[in-house]
Amino acid sequence: MMSWHYKTFDQFTAAEVYELLRLRSAVFVVEQDCVYQDLDNQDQAAFHVYKTDGRRIIACARVLAPGTAYAEVSIGRVIVDLEYRGAELGVELMLRCEEWIWDAYPKSKEIKIMAQCYLASWYGRQGYVGQGEEFLEDGIPHRIMSKNIA
Template sequence: MLHIQVKQFSKLSTQELYDLLQLRSEVFVVEQDCVYQDIDGKDQKAIHVLGYKNKKLIAYTRVFKPGDYFKETSIGRVVVAKNERQFKYGYDIMNASIEVIRKHFNKSLIKISAQCYLKNFYSNLGFIPKGKEYLEDGIPHIAMVKY
């Protein structure tokens, strides 16, 4: 089980910020071989959901209130360290993020931009595909919503 911490950007320590940016870069830039602008100016608006195992950050998401990313509440930058994925921590970090949306924004409608190969993972969490697939930073994505 993950130890979850939930923090506003202004409450992140320098080390926490470094660790989450390092994890995101490790997976989204290096592992997925995708050159894109990860530091996009939206982290300051997000609530950061950090998942720790043995005091090491191994899972992460960022959560947005309605209007800060999509019209609906949203969850993005969902990431689990490669060597920890077999333990299904993606479900833990997503369920914690869904709870953050309920608690902080009193909302149930959530929209995400999911990498297509993870469609089944998000479907298992109650998300439904909406619309056609599209390319985002050269990777096939699909919009998904949870009611």
């Protein structure tokens, strides 16, 4: 049975941490052919939103508090398993993150993300607007984007 989960890092079981890292590695390292250090010491302070199919994590993202990655609250490490793409699961994931942000940080006026450029139009359809120039992060073109939530 598919279900959504909302957890801080210390609420994860060892199996859930393994699943989270398995999915990130499958997408960011193998699928995108990008060798980078995923373990950046921000997961411990993040709030994690993810969906399982009953046996494994199939979509996930993390929310970082204002002042962690940016002055604003941010969403990052947004992933949907290849098998589940095309079913608007990414849209639902972003909406669930945003709803959590509205509850957790009611004074926040903006959400900031670092989007891979090939996904900028997808994030644009979710209401995010590009800021500044493109730049390389781990060899992949990125752009800072933000969404007004005031």
